[in-house]
Amino acid sequence: MSLPKTLAEDVARNLVMVARLIDEDPEQAYGYARIALRLASRVAAVREAAGFAAYATQKYAEALAEFRAAKRMTGSVELWPVMADCERGLGRPERAMAMAGEPEVQKLDKAGQVEMRLVAAGARRDMGQIDAAIVTLQSSELASNAVHPWTPRLRYAYADALLAAGREDEAREWFAKTVEADKDGSTDASDRLAELDGVEFVDALGDDHDEAAEVDADADDEGSADKA
Numbered sequence: 001m002s003l004p005k006t007l008a009e010d011v012a013r014n015l016v017m018v019a020r021l022i023d024e025d026p027e028q029a030y031g032y033a034r035i036a037l038r039l040a041s042r043v044a045a046v047r048e049a050a051g052f053a054a055y056a057t058q059k060y061a062e063a064l065a066e067f068r069a070a071k072r073m074t075g076s077v078e079l080w081p082v083m084a085d086c087e088r089g090l091g092r093p094e095r096a097m098a099m100a101g102e103p104e105v106q107k108l109d110k111a112g113q114v115e116m117r118l119v120a121a122g123a124r125r126d127m128g129q130i131d132a133a134i135v136t137l138q139s140s141e142l143a144s145n146a147v148h149p150w151t152p153r154l155r156y157a158y159a160d161a162l163l164a165a166g167r168e169d170e171a172r173e174w175f176a177k178t179v180e181a182d183k184d185g186s187t188d189a190s191d192r193l194a195e196l197d198g199v200e201f202v203d204a205l206g207d208d209h210d211e212a213a214e215v216d217a218d219a220d221d222e223g224s225a226d227k228a
Helices: 005-021 026-039 044-056 060-074 080-089 093-100 103-107 110-126 130-137 151-164 168-181 189-196 204-227
Strands: none
Touching: 005 026, 005 044, 026 044, 044 060, 044 080, 060 080, 080 093, 080 110, 093 103, 093 110, 110 130, 110 151, 130 151, 151 168, 151 189, 168 189
16 A cells, blocks of 8 residues: 555654664554554555564463554564464464464465464463473574574574473483573573583672772761761
């Protein structure tokens, strides 16, 4: 659907703000998404952006409605994994699992299929099926030594599931593999690995600050005593 030039520019400005703010200030991004939605609700990109903004603020029912609308408009299955994750957010992991078995999954690209696997594993964990979650994550993508954008998250999810199952040694191995792949530090795998190794982090700056504060307080007390 094409929009008049001025309207299209207004919508575009709001979408740019959504993209810019969605990670650092989801609530503000959501506000811009709602403005874009009021201006151009029949544009698929607007519905998708509104869906992600709602998803980022945990408004899962609203996000799911927007993603469904975008899917109807485009016919694309690209949003299928995040739609399934919305079902998890709504407390319906069984629906997410059902979506993992639908034909749409086969139409996803590799990244989408890995994302769907992560969602399915999460749904298994939601249902208390930790062993099944571990099996769900076991795949050729997990076994591969190649590093792709999804690799850190996949390895991290596997390590976390192993730890939840009490398989600490294996979890440590996979947290270490996550660290190797996670060059951007998108996960806290290094912290999790340190915890398993018994490493405790000390806030040296915080301790110095506290000691300095105590010294200042003592000095103030002495000064008050002298005046008295």
